[in-house]
Amino acid sequence: MKRRRLLQSAAMVLPPLSCSHKHRAPLPFATLADLAAMLQTRQTTPPLLVEHFLERIARIDRTGPKLNAIIELNPEAKAITAACKPGLLRGLPVLIKDNIETADAMQTTAGSLALRDHKPARDAALVTRLRAAGAVILGKTNLSEWANIRSPNSTSGWSARGGLTRNPHKLTHSASGSSSGSAAAVAAGLAPAAIGTETNGSIVSPASACGIVGFKPTLGRISGAGIIPITHHQDTAGPMTLTVRDAALLMQVLADDFTAPSPLSLKGIRLGVLRKQSGSHPQVLALFEATLKQLRDAGAILIDPVELPNAREAGGLAFKAMLIELRADLNAYLAQRGGDVRSLAELIAFNEAHRDTEMPHFGQEFFEQSEKLGTPDIIAAGEQARKLARQLAGPDGIDAALQAHALDALICPTNDPAGLIDLKKGDADVRVASTPAAVAGYPHLTLPMGLVDGLPVGLSLIGTANADERILALGQSIEEITQARHAPVFSAR
Structure with missing residues (x-):
């Protein structure tokens, strides 16, 4: 419109x-x-x-x-x-x-x-x-x-x-x-x-x-x-x-x-089309095709498809690291802020004590998982997972795709409805x-x-x-x- x-x-x-x-x-x-x-x-x-x-x-x-x-x-x-x-x-x-x-x-x-x-x-x-x-x-x-x-x-x-x-x-x-x-x-x-x-x-x-x-x-x-x-x-x-x-x-x-x-x-702008990140929703894909035509008509050069290496592995490693990092980062924040809740453990206890208002629809499973991930060996494993995830997603992923085709950007539909x-x-x-x-x-x-x-x-x-x-x-x-x-x-x- x-x-x-x-x-x-x-x-x-x-x-x-x-x-x-x-x-x-x-x-x-x-x-x-x-x-x-x-x-x-x-x-x-x-x-x-x-x-x-x-x-x-x-x-x-x-x-x-x-x-x-x-x-x-x-x-x-x-x-x-x-x-x-x-x-x-x-x-x-x-x-x-x-x-x-x-x-x-x-x-x-x-x-x-x-x-x-x-x-x-x-x-x-x-x-x-x-x-x-x-x-x-x-x-x-x-x-x-x-x-x-x-x-x-x-x-x-x-x-x-x-x-x-x-x-x-x-x-x-x-x-x-x-x-x-x-x-x-x-x-x-x-x-x-x-x-x-x-x-x-x-x-x-x-x-x-x-x-x-x-x-x-x-x-x-x-x-x-x-x-x-x-x-x-x-x-x-x-x-x-x-x-x-x-x-x-x-x-x-x-x-x-x-x-x-x-x-x-x-x-002359070079855009790489990420087909594997575009999903399979037929109406979304039809809308995307119409948009790609508009870009071509405006003079953009579309490289279609472009593979994004290591995406799944990077995502899995990052999620593993995130649950470990959550405990450390949230504990540090709550401790410096003060108040009645000063750690993730105290937050979990607060939610349990106020279950009727805090958890009427869903629980706190990720909080509970994260609270168990504070031992030195787990933290060290999280650091390694984070390092590898960032390498796979960035230099070995997005950057590799951009450089392989001399691209200005990667494109795909953001979401399904x-x-x-x-x-x-x-x-x-x-x-x-x-x-x-x-x-x-x-x-x-x-x-x-x-x-x-x-x-x-x-x-x-x-x-x-x-x-x-x-x-x-x-x-x-x-x-x-x-x-x-x-x-x-x-x-x-």
Whole structure:
């Protein structure tokens, strides 16, 4: 759908807030760039923007469709707009996932009741950057509790503190996770942008499932200080936005030495098609073929197929290492944060003591497994598994494929359509192409590719380490050609 038609369609679904004659409210689904331009030309003001998005949250998240994407609103948001700092994001509202620390009136809990009554002492490093750039932290988004590392039987988008987040395209279907609330909120126009986190798929999966842009940067490009961890070998924050351009704008604030990319001509760009990571869903593959034709018509050179060596072995080794690393990283975090729960063992005990509220739908099997993996020999085996996994996924995997064909990026469909929500059974087994880039620590961008049966499907671009700017530039070019983002319709079926 072309952008003008998208905005018109969205406006018919939910009309924008009216304002005085001196200013006008943004159309639903105005981007960060759109809103920055409106502020620059004084068509609106930071207080009016906050009022506009708070009103949409009240109508869509709290009542109406009841997405339940936002776990807590910032009571200081309106006051902050009175003295917004100058910067790239001056006056622009941004939502933050509830595993990213803020030292303000809001809590940071990873969706868990165990952390509810003890607030962090300081902002996460990325929050400090957002505030310095003039952003208004509008609130915290719901997530799969503990970033979906508690149980293999979990339901994405559910947390004990926040309840269940729903997909804005079909309320009966999953928003995926673990950055469920961030994706659903941006897709529904509750804020122009949100920050998610990913260990394996937690940005790109919900972004693609909800029909927005998600960017997992190279590991280390964004500081992880102040983010509740799973493993520092894979954890990273990243932007979740309506456009690739907006994701790049956020990266300018969140990362050191990040140069704003410009769209590239696709003529002569070499893209490798990852068929084995593309799944077998016939409608997804048909949509992918139509997208590949658009890329060829724009002058891109497609190498089809391209093999990604060692992907399965790398993923298995990384998961083994992750369960070992979880105990060490979470223990370190909980000990320095303080409060009533100061270790993984104490967290497991808390969940057992509060089983009715913490575990009404699924257990904590991964926590229990991880707690048993603290002996020196197991830790040493985990270190070896991690080292080999990163080598196989990165230099011997993604890099080998890129170099063998002199490629600029690898591409495939990000996901198959989201599954039905079933709290008794947990998540449906839906394909997501996230593991190779997650294990390697390499950049992975997903952008909308279209709809299958009313549910969004994304297109993935994967590159080598620190090729973040290049991947975002390619993404902007592809986005301009495909124009594949659709406004959600909040279907109840």
